[in-house]
Amino acid sequence: MLISNCLAGLADLGFRIEDVIEQEHDAALGNGGLGRLAACFLDSLASLNYPAWGYGLRYRYGIFKQEIIDGYQVEVPDYWLDFNPWEFPRHDVTVDIQFFGHVRKSTDENGRTVAHWEGGEIVKAVAYDVPIPGYATPSTNNLRLWSSTAASGEFDFQKFNNGDYESSVADQQRAETISAVLYPNDNLERGKELRLKQQYFWVAASLYDIVRRFKKSKRPWKEFPEQVAIQLNDTHPTLAVVELQRILLDLEGLEWDEAWNIVTNTFGYTNHTVLPEALEKWSVPLIQHLLPRHLQIIYDINLYFLQSVERRFPEERDLLGRVSIIEESQPKMVRMAHLAIVGSHKVNGVAELHSDLIKTTIFKDFVTIFGPDKFTNVTNGITPRRWLHQANPRLSELISSKTGGKDFLTDLNELNKIELYVKDKAFRKEWADIKLANKERLAKHIKASAGVTVDPTALFDVQVKRIHEYKRQQLNIFGVIHRYLTLKAMSPEERKKQQPRVSIFGGKAAPGYWMAKQIIHLINSVGKVVNNDEDIGDLLKVVFLEDYNVSKAEIIIPASDISEHISTAGTEASGTSNMKFVLNGGLIIGTCDGANIEITREIGENNIFLFGNLAEDVEDLRHAHTYGTHEIDTDLNRVFQEIEKGTFGSTQDFAALISAVRDHGDYYLVSDDFHSYIETQALVDDAYRNQEEWITKCITSVARMGFFSSDRCINEYAEGIWNIEPLRVEKEEGA
Numbered sequence: 001m002l003i004s005n006c007l008a009g010l011a012d013l014g015f016r017i018e019d020v021i022e023q024e025h026d027a028a029l030g031n032g033g034l035g036r037l038a039a040c041f042l043d044s045l046a047s048l049n050y051p052a053w054g055y056g057l058r059y060r061y062g063i064f065k066q067e068i069i070d071g072y073q074v075e076v077p078d079y080w081l082d083f084n085p086w087e088f089p090r091h092d093v094t095v096d097i098q099f100f101g102h103v104r105k106s107t108d109e110n111g112r113t114v115a116h117w118e119g120g121e122i123v124k125a126v127a128y129d130v131p132i133p134g135y136a137t138p139s140t141n142n143l144r145l146w147s148s149t150a151a152s153g154e155f156d157f158q159k160f161n162n163g164d165y166e167s168s169v170a171d172q173q174r175a176e177t178i179s180a181v182l183y184p185n186d187n188l189e190r191g192k193e194l195r196l197k198q199q200y201f202w203v204a205a206s207l208y209d210i211v212r213r214f215k216k217s218k219r220p221w222k223e224f225p226e227q228v229a230i231q232l233n234d235t236h237p238t239l240a241v242v243e244l245q246r247i248l249l250d251l252e253g254l255e256w257d258e259a260w261n262i263v264t265n266t267f268g269y270t271n272h273t274v275l276p277e278a279l280e281k282w283s284v285p286l287i288q289h290l291l292p293r294h295l296q297i298i299y300d301i302n303l304y305f306l307q308s309v310e311r312r313f314p315e316e317r318d319l320l321g322r323v324s325i326i327e328e329s330q331p332k333m334v335r336m337a338h339l340a341i342v343g344s345h346k347v348n349g350v351a352e353l354h355s356d357l358i359k360t361t362i363f364k365d366f367v368t369i370f371g372p373d374k375f376t377n378v379t380n381g382i383t384p385r386r387w388l389h390q391a392n393p394r395l396s397e398l399i400s401s402k403t404g405g406k407d408f409l410t411d412l413n414e415l416n417k418i419e420l421y422v423k424d425k426a427f428r429k430e431w432a433d434i435k436l437a438n439k440e441r442l443a444k445h446i447k448a449s450a451g452v453t454v455d456p457t458a459l460f461d462v463q464v465k466r467i468h469e470y471k472r473q474q475l476n477i478f479g480v481i482h483r484y485l486t487l488k489a490m491s492p493e494e495r496k497k498q499q500p501r502v503s504i505f506g507g508k509a510a511p512g513y514w515m516a517k518q519i520i521h522l523i524n525s526v527g528k529v530v531n532n533d534e535d536i537g538d539l540l541k542v543v544f545l546e547d548y549n550v551s552k553a554e555i556i557i558p559a560s561d562i563s564e565h566i567s568t569a570g571t572e573a574s575g576t577s578n579m580k581f582v583l584n585g586g587l588i589i590g591t592c593d594g595a596n597i598e599i600t601r602e603i604g605e606n607n608i609f610l611f612g613n614l615a616e617d618v619e620d621l622r623h624a625h626t627y628g629t630h631e632i633d634t635d636l637n638r639v640f641q642e643i644e645k646g647t648f649g650s651t652q653d654f655a656a657l658i659s660a661v662r663d664h665g666d667y668y669l670v671s672d673d674f675h676s677y678i679e680t681q682a683l684v685d686d687a688y689r690n691q692e693e694w695i696t697k698c699i700t701s702v703a704r705m706g707f708f709s710s711d712r713c714i715n716e717y718a719e720g721i722w723n724i725e726p727l728r729v730e731k732e733e734g735a
């Protein structure tokens with residue numbers, strides 16, 4: 001009803017809905033999987049009627065727009081706020097945020113020492129609200145994004161009145177810098193002062209908001225954790241633990257123990273990575289300078305924590321140093337993950353393997369100290385509203401026709417009903433038609449954006465995600481070169497028997513991640529040669545799609561036959577695009593890593609192409625590379641020699657990609673997994689040639705994907721970590 005009104009109204013105005021929809025920008029708010037997970041969670045929270053808020057920063061310049069020029073990534077700013085009809089500025093909702101200054105101690109009438117954080121500078125946080133409507137419910141939640149601006153205190157006025165216009169404008173600009181740019185690193189931390197400022201600005205404004213709302217309830221402080229649960233999405237907001245302790249202690253006058261009880265019962269911490277370069281640490285002098293009172297509280301938290309550890313484990317001399325929140329380096333560093341664990345009542349990983357790994361590796365000592373019950377798993381999920389219904393409307397419609405309506409969009413286990421139709425000829429025909437139509441749509445996009453003509457009936461092989469050595473796009477492109485060399489060596493008759501393939505890549509490299517940028521350059525350089533080789537024709541095409549984002553994902557994912565989730569075992573915490581691809585009727589080639597393992601458990605091992613070494617073997621292999629002899633796989637060596645011959649252009653450009661494997665210990669096990677990868681890709685070709693079998697695998701897999709709804713995931717957080725229940729809401733009429 002509403003949709004048809006909308007279409008008619010637009011037509012009257014002379015517009016097509018497709019053109020209007022294209023005007024909408026992606027929110028440039030996040031960095032790959034972490035931010036997208038938060039978006040799926042917001043959708044589920046609202047759709048399940050949980051009263052929840054999302055908090056973040058309103059970046060003026062969010063994640064950059066990627067252009068590919070001469071095969072290289074070029075970053076350009078994305079002016080996403082220039083047209084954003086979804087936000088509501090709330091100039092009535094502001095918070096003054098303090099930085100720098102000093103701490104003065106005084107004694108109150110009861111002889112208690114009271115800390116006063118004084119001086120420094122004030123920056124104003126202004127709320128911008130983005131409504132998050134639930135699906136098929138009247139519930140709408142709120143995503144509150146903070147924007148920074150100069151505090152309009154007397155200070156500014158004085159400057160202004162004194163005619164110091166320049167300096168008062170400079171103050172304004174300096175304040176606005178805080179929410180100006182999103183740091184584009186994915187799984188890498190660099191201890192920049194401005195980033196720490198962003199983190200504190202964000203959590204201080206959000207906590208002020210949360211505390212203000214709690215105080216309106218007039219409930220006693222000890223009931224705070226019953227009304228409020230705060231989930232730390234990775235360690236980036238961990239200063240919130242310290243800030244809440246400061247509010248309770250310094251501003252509300254609670255005793256340390258009472259305050260700390262409230263804090264730890266309020267927070268939960270989700271770990272998203274075991275990569276050492278991604279674990280956040282902030283230098284003590286930096287925190288001392290920016291947040292002097294917070295540093296004192298961090299030291300006190302650490303003191304009480306270490307005292308309790310020492311009492312319980314008096315013999316274990318090294319334990320204290322290992323678990324300390326402060327790393328005794330030069331300069332000293334605050335380990336944010338340790339602070340998050342100590343300050344939370346639950347810690348979770350995001351897939352079973354990952355949750356097991358954190359308990360046995362990086363957080364092992366904390367399991368000894370707190371016991372195993374503090375550590376739990378909540379396997380990630382994705383929202384079926386966006387990743388099935390919106391991205392793949394025809395498939396959604398087909399499923400709806402067989403499952404008896406749209407219930408599967410709110411209860412994804414309903415998908416299992418389509419397994420009954422796996423042998424139904426008409427159903428299978430429609431299924432195949434939909435996939436082909438989605439591939440035709442992507443083929444058009446490829447032509448328009450990369451200028452490459454691809455055959456929609458070829459096998460579409462897709463790897464789209466942030467470019468990172470641990471995700472191993474280099475393994476993929478080396479495999480593509482191997483395929484090219486194999487085809488070149490064949491007679492024309494032999495070639496005719498081969499399965500045509502289109503290798504599709506997409507993803508942004510962090511601007512400072514030189515190696516990731518070399519990978520992008522190699523992919524484009526290989527494409528240039530392969531796509532113009534007349535011996536090869538449609539047997540192999542290599543495409544890099546620029547500026548991968550959510551809107552592009554909605555076009556790419558439904559068109560995939562096989563997608564690549566090939567991280568070095570033990571490095572990808574969960575992955576969520578693996579779930580998106582299978583839900584859209586594509587199969588996976590992948591390692592035994594992250595959620596791939598649970599996807600296999602759910603859909604069956606006949607429906608996934610697993611390869612490579614296991615997480616438990618990685619350490620030994622790395623050790624052998626460094627201290628034993630390191631033999632490079634023969635086929636991979638042939639690939640290296642071809643690159644070094646200059647077949648794909650300047651050999652100098654790609655030398656580092658080769659020497660990482662050959663000379664620098666092959667940390668990501670590219671050579672160890674290469675043979676297994678190539679063999680498994682051959683199995684994929686064979687399987688795809690049998691289209692009937694292939695479609696059976698696809699339908700069966702989709703039918704068994706119910707577990708990976710973010711609704712299941714959010715219900716697990718609600719029950720196991722937040723202790724909250726959904727509100728009872730009347731279902732919307734006609735939904």
Ligand SMILES: *Cc1c(COP(=O)(O)O)cnc(C)c1O
Pocket residue numbers: 032033036464465466548549550553574575576577578580
């Ligand atoms: C889902 C998604 C990701 C995460 O992909 P992984 O393969 O799980 O790393 C990253 N970027 C976008 C735009 C996504 O939609």
